[in-house]
Amino acid sequence: MIKINEHYLKLQASYLFSNIAKKVTDFQTANPDKEIIRLGIGDVTHALPQACTEAFHAAVDEMAVDSSFRGYGPEQGYDFLREAIAENDFQSRGADISADEIFVSDGAKCDTGNIQELFTLDAKIALPDPVYPVYLDTNVMAGRTGDFCDGRYEGIIYLNSTKENNFVPGLPTETPDLIYLCFPNNPTGSTITKAELQTWVEYAKENKALILFDAAYESFIRDEALPRSIYEVDGAREVAIEFRSFSKNAGFTGTRCAYTVVPKECTAFDAKGVKQLIHPLWNRRHCTKFNGVSYPVQRAAEAVYSEAGKIQTTNLVAGYLKNAALIAKEINTLGYDFVGGANSPYIWIEAKGDSWEFFDMLLNKTGVVCTPGAGFGKCGEGYIRLSAFNSYENVEQAMLRIKETLV
């Protein structure tokens, strides 16, 4: 008799963004004349930078000719892309990361979800609340939690991110093995200082823990004092893995390209307490379960680092930041408390009530889609998230409708 993995039965009915998408589709079906403005899921709306599409086209042309055609590529990614990443995203900022520590993949969602496979099932997990649901759900699926009771899974160490701590959680009282951090934060848009990040790195060292640092939104940082990578902090190479993506800086949400950094000093412990390197284990997993990102997509990603690509991606992000600033300004004028909107594409707003009710009210009265904070965890109740990923005109229109409804 084939038995299912019962841990899947502990999951909430559907993935947050699938749930929202269904609600929006139902609303649109019932109100075909209403024009919906999506400020919900953090999906980009502007076209790929021209430098990327030109490189993409040229690589497709190479694939059309026997002499330049490529079959399977290296699972870890082509050297041309790994070298461009190491040099531009790390070495140029004083972070000591080499090309062979970069693993190119088809998404930070997959990588942040898959990484937990390397660790024992009794690993104690600490994650922020509110949190990007993938970190939590993949640990539930693996069986690292108990049941879902009163809005939380048993066995998880929740790091409350609240107004009181400015949405940057403090160190836990119970000692974890694996710590998920994400800055600029999804969903709150909060940022972390180098000193705060240093505290986490030292804590991980002292407690033989590992930090999984999701930096998918680093390109939105404009404040030069803020760290863009955890490797800008001393000692992080031994205790941190970092996740990055081309989705938000270069519009690759539909194109798919990301990468994970596993420094060669990064270790976890075996059953005897002996240090084991993580790099060869992740490499082994990657080679067994993944066959690499397509050649044209990697050429398109490489173009992000060309002279033209740097200008175009900077402008792309600047456009979304302009939207974020407009949302923040209008929300402030309306007298709502919020965080984010600078150095981040997300604005986390105190809803003055139930977050799903606020979501429904906003959709029904304005046709604007937000993300209810409760979908990100218990501490998200009472909040909603607005995303800056849309055209400036649509954001202006959305804020006009919101102002008319909320004043």
Ligand code: MLT
């Ligand atoms: C979000 O809206 O939180 C993001 O789009 C999620 C993701 O990047 O997968």
